[in-house]
Amino acid sequence: xxxxxxxxxxxxxxxxxxxSLADFSxxxxxxxxxxxxxxxxWSAHLQRDDxxxxxxxxxxxxxxxxxxxxxxAFFPPVTGG
Numbered sequence: 001x002x003x004x005x006x007x008x009x010x011x012x013x014x015x016x017x018x019x020s021l022a023d024f025s026x027x028x029x030x031x032x033x034x035x036x037x038x039x040x041x042w043s044a045h046l047q048r049d050d051x052x053x054x055x056x057x058x059x060x061x062x063x064x065x066x067x068x069x070x071x072x073a074f075f076p077p078v079t080g081g
Contacts, residue, residue, distance in 0.1 A: 002066055004035070007075035013045045028053050029062035031072060050077050 002021045011017045024031060032053075036043040045051075054073040055064050066072060 001068060002031070003071045004031070005071065005073040007073060008078070009076055010045060010051070010074055014039070014042050023068075025067050026065070027062060028055065028060055028064050028066060028072065031066050032062075032074075046074060048076075051075070052077060 002024045004019050004021060006014050006017055021031070021034070024034065026034075032046055036046055052075050053060055053062065053064075054075070055066060056071055057073070
């Protein structure tokens, strides 16, 4: 099982802060594609170029490999000061 978290405005846009996927292994980009296939209305939000991804609480590139038991997070860029 892969735990998928959504933060900041994504949480509001998608209407959830967390989901779980059973039997997934593959890249972060493949995971994003699966989420968009399962929830077509999420595609416009998850496919944006500025969306960041983390794998097990570390920023990761789209080629990073996701395995069972991993935690993935999607979030928009954060600004502050």
